[in-house]
Amino acid sequence: xxxxxxxxxxxxxxxxxxxxxxxxxxxxxxxxxxxxxxxxxxxxxxxxxxxxxxxxxxxxxxxxxxxxxxxxxxxxxxxxxxxxxxxxxxxxxxxxxxxxxxxxxxxxxxxxxxxxxxxxxxxxxxxxxxxxxxxxxxxxxxxxxxxxxxxxxxxxxxxxxxxxxxxxxxxxxxxxxxxxxxxxxxxxxxxxxxxxxxxxxxxxxxxxxxxxxxxxxxxxxxxxxxxxxxxxxxxxxxxxxxxxxxxxxxxxxxxxxxxxxxxxxxxxxxxxxxxxxxxxxxxxxxxxxxxxxxxxxxxxxxxxxxxxxxxxxxxxxxxxxxxxxxxxxxxxxxxxxxxxxxxxxxxxxxxxxxxxxxxxxxxxxxxxxxxxxxxxxxxxxx
Amino acid sequence: xxxxxxxxxxxxxxxxxxxxxxxxxxxxxxxxxxxxxxxxxxxxxxxxxxxxxxxxxxxxxxxxxxxxxxxxxxxxxxxxxxxxxxxxxxxxxxxxxxxxxxxxxxxxxxxxxxxxxxxxxxxxxxxxxxxxxxxxxxxxxxxxxxxxxxxxxxxxxxxxxxxxxxxxxxxxxxxxxxxxxxxxxxxxxxxxxxxxxxxxxxxxxxxxxxxxxxxxxxxxxxxxxxxxxxxxxxxxxxxxxxxxxxxxxxxxxxxxxxxxxxxxxxxxxxxxxxxxxxxxxxxxxxxxxxxxxxxxxxxxxxxxxxxxxxxxxxxxxxxxxxxxxxxxxxxxxxxxxxxxxxxxxxxxxxxxxxxxxxxxxxxxxxxxxxxxxxxxxxxxxxxxxxxxxxxxxxxxxxxxxxxxxxxxxxxxxxxxxxxxxxxxxx
Numbered sequence: 001x002x003x004x005x006x007x008x009x010x011x012x013x014x015x016x017x018x019x020x021x022x023x024x025x026x027x028x029x030x031x032x033x034x035x036x037x038x039x040x041x042x043x044x045x046x047x048x049x050x051x052x053x054x055x056x057x058x059x060x061x062x063x064x065x066x067x068x069x070x071x072x073x074x075x076x077x078x079x080x081x082x083x084x085x086x087x088x089x090x091x092x093x094x095x096x097x098x099x100x101x102x103x104x105x106x107x108x109x110x111x112x113x114x115x116x117x118x119x120x121x122x123x124x125x126x127x128x129x130x131x132x133x134x135x136x137x138x139x140x141x142x143x144x145x146x147x148x149x150x151x152x153x154x155x156x157x158x159x160x161x162x163x164x165x166x167x168x169x170x171x172x173x174x175x176x177x178x179x180x181x182x183x184x185x186x187x188x189x190x191x192x193x194x195x196x197x198x199x200x201x202x203x204x205x206x207x208x209x210x211x212x213x214x215x216x217x218x219x220x221x222x223x224x225x226x227x228x229x230x231x232x233x234x235x236x237x238x239x240x241x242x243x244x245x246x247x248x249x250x251x252x253x254x255x256x257x258x259x260x261x262x263x264x265x266x267x268x269x270x271x272x273x274x275x276x277x278x279x280x281x282x283x284x285x286x287x288x289x290x291x292x293x294x295x296x297x298x299x300x301x302x303x304x305x306x307x308x309x310x311x312x313x314x315x316x317x318x319x320x321x322x323x324x325x326x327x328x329x330x331x332x333x334x335x336x337x338x339x340x341x342x343x344x345x346x347x348x349x350x351x352x353x354x355x356x357x358x359x360x361x362x363x364x365x366x367x368x369x370x371x372x373x374x375x376x377x378x379x380x381x382x
Numbered sequence: 383x384x385x386x387x388x389x390x391x392x393x394x395x396x397x398x399x400x401x402x403x404x405x406x407x408x409x410x411x412x413x414x415x416x417x418x419x420x421x422x423x424x425x426x427x428x429x430x431x432x433x434x435x436x437x438x439x440x441x442x443x444x445x446x447x448x449x450x451x452x453x454x455x456x457x458x459x460x461x462x463x464x465x466x467x468x469x470x471x472x473x474x475x476x477x478x479x480x481x482x483x484x485x486x487x488x489x490x491x492x493x494x495x496x497x498x499x500x501x502x503x504x505x506x507x508x509x510x511x512x513x514x515x516x517x518x519x520x521x522x523x524x525x526x527x528x529x530x531x532x533x534x535x536x537x538x539x540x541x542x543x544x545x546x547x548x549x550x551x552x553x554x555x556x557x558x559x560x561x562x563x564x565x566x567x568x569x570x571x572x573x574x575x576x577x578x579x580x581x582x583x584x585x586x587x588x589x590x591x592x593x594x595x596x597x598x599x600x601x602x603x604x605x606x607x608x609x610x611x612x613x614x615x616x617x618x619x620x621x622x623x624x625x626x627x628x629x630x631x632x633x634x635x636x637x638x639x640x641x642x643x644x645x646x647x648x649x650x651x652x653x654x655x656x657x658x659x660x661x662x663x664x665x666x667x668x669x670x671x672x673x674x675x676x677x678x679x680x681x682x683x684x685x686x687x688x689x690x691x692x693x694x695x696x697x698x699x700x701x702x703x704x705x706x707x708x709x710x711x712x713x714x715x716x717x718x719x720x721x722x723x724x725x726x727x728x729x730x731x732x733x734x735x736x737x738x739x740x741x742x743x744x745x746x747x748x749x750x751x752x753x754x755x756x757x758x759x760x761x762x763x764x765x766x767x768x769x770x771x772x773x774x775x776x777x778x779x780x781x782x783x784x785x786x787x788x789x790x791x792x793x794x795x796x797x798x799x800x801x802x803x804x805x806x807x808x
Contacts, residue, residue: 075487188766191503191505193506193507196507282480283480285506285507286479289481331472332467334472336475338475
């Protein structure tokens with residue numbers, strides 16, 4: 001046995017790491033910004049090379065096509081900003097929960113259930129009530145449904161300590177099934193969608209004739225409000241304390257259960273509001289794909305922005321720009337639409353990867369033979 | 383020692399597999415015949431302007447057999463008209479939802495004269511765009527609303543694929559006859575299995591015409607239908623095919639888009655009739671024949687209407703004469719002898735207009751022949767109200783259910799005697 005130990009130690013000595021990983025204490029702001037910018041730049045270079053390989057078009061032309069896809073005409077610009085508004089709003093909804101270290105992966109379901117509540121009101125009450133009253137009922141129903149969808153896992157977390165990640169995730173599938181059920185009941189023709197021909201009442205009026213404008217303005221206001229709420233309100237402070245340490249929160253007299261319930265109600269409520277906007281204001285239709293995965297992309301946006309609502313605006317814009325731009329590249333070049341997912345994936349990989357370099361520093365290991373050899377060479381030269 | 387043993391084993395395996403492959407090579411396949419109703423793209427008798435643009439909205443991409451059928455047709459049109467890449471814009475993976483409207487509006491904004499969408503659920507969103515862009519023609523496959531909404535720039539299209547299915551049914555019936563003659567099955571065991579997606583008219587019309595085709599040559603044939611509740615679910619389709627085979631079905635066909643049923647049939651050695659393209663490559667032992675819709679004639683038709691400034695019909699249903707219904711070649715290793723001659727005879731009858739798939743004297747529903755004043759739900763509403771008289775013909779030549787004439791999409795939605803639906807919840 002001792003012999004083996006000796007051998008083990010000897011092996012350990014031989015297997016030296018190439019680099020040492022050291023946790024950074026603090027990093028000047030400009031330094032971390034520079035690292036992130038470099039990551040984004042690298043991601044663009046990498047996707048540029050990839051696109052060049054696939055399409056054979058020069059990178060500048062590709063960039064022009066991407067820009068054209070996102071902002072090429074007024075409709076495209078509106079749709080881009082509408083998508084940014086939706087993605088941003090979902091990220092905003094998730095942020096208070098995340099700050100509290102409550103991993104709300106149920107954004108998609110909370111949005112969908114808001115969509116469903118809105119669509120149900122439009123379908124069953126449409127034409128029977130004046131539109132203004134219908135819109136008010138839709139609003140209450142959508143936000144209420146979102147709150148309910150957020151509260152159910154929160155109650156189980158607060159009372160029984162149930163794992164919220166899995167719970168909220170499963171709630172997504174329940175919401176999707178409910179929507180499926182509604183599609184079957186509302187449209188007997190067998191399409192996978194209930195369109196504007198069936199949801200013809202309770203359309204939220206368009207501001208200045210631009211149907212996306214209201215959403216964009218509301219989300220802009222919400223972004224500022226969320227920033228203030230998290231940074232300057234007592235609730236916001238309680239959320240960060242609970243997130244840092246539940247015991248500390250209890251010690252200073254914060255009612256942890258209440259904060260969990262309240263925050264998740266807020267999170268779900270905002271998601272429900274997104275559902276209202278999607279169905280009531282823009283699409284006037286519902287299908288299981290209406291949230292389009294933004295419930296999950298929103299998680300990424302919230303993390304990328306380090307839970308700062310103002311930074312989230314740029315993160316959402318970046319992701320939506322890439323999606324729509326890459327979508328146009330694939331249409332023009334006759335590529336599969338998955339190309340847009342690939343490009344977004346590459347960008348996220350680089351950005352998330354760069355967080356490592358912000359938190360840790362890599363120092364070359366002087367004892368490693370790779371560097372040791374160099375050293376001896378250098379010494380010899382000297 | 384172990385090393386030597388494993389080496390010997392490996393060599394033995396290699397030698398064995400070589401033998402197997404070699405012996406496979408020896409059994410010679412007769413392969414496929416030429417296409418029975420081939421895809422012929424006519425030379426267009428018109429030209430389009432240089433600023434002509436057409437936009438396509440596809441539910442999936444070329445990985446789905448359904449969408450591939452449309453994409454291929456669009457490319458054939460592009461070649462026939464000599465269009466450039468800039469003149470044909472294809473948007474793939476557009477879901478049946480608001481994104482379809484956005485895509486349609488985007489295509490209109492890019493200057494497309496025609497916007498075409500290929501999936502049933504695209505319809506309300508295309509309709510929404512049609513109301514907004516009145517100078518663009520919106521054409522939709524498989525939809526049902528054009529004749530009731532009556533917009534000048536919104537159109538539906540389909541093909542009389544029930545004739546193609548009937549022909550495929552004839553191939554299946556002859557195969558059953560051959561199996562009976564060989565003593566593999568008795569007359570009563572001539573049970574066909576059918577994997578359907580949903581209980582919609584499109585599927586029911588297709589499976590009924592397929593069955594009527596089979597029964598026209600094999601009078602004792604019956605059919606069992608298993609629905610999957612999905613247009614594309616490889617696992618469920620495979621499962622449904624296996625369930626049907628276990629329930630005594632000796633021949634399988636399907637109306638769903640994956641390779642589930644054909645591959646299950648190949649494993650079980652059960653003959654299979656395919657749809658939307660040949661599955662011969664994946665199932666060389668069991669594939670019989672495949673019917674499909676060729677959309678190129680419709681694409682050329684709408685392009686011609688736009689080029690000449692004439693109106694597009696609100697419903698267009700192409701048949702064998704237009705080249706919209708196509709039939710693959712026959713798998714000579716699997717079909718019965720004399721199939722080709724019989725098919726030619728039936729096709730000639732279709733071309734002459736003397737054969738009607740849904741002739742009233744060939745089927746009954748609940749033991750009764752359909753009355754001559756039978757009405758069907760053509761205008762589609764939630765309650766399936768029967769609103770249109772669909773029986774045509776006269777006493778001397780016989781009456782028939784006139785499919786796809788009152789609107790392009792099928793509306794035959796009955797379960798006729800001889801067909802058993804094992805489940806119908808979809």
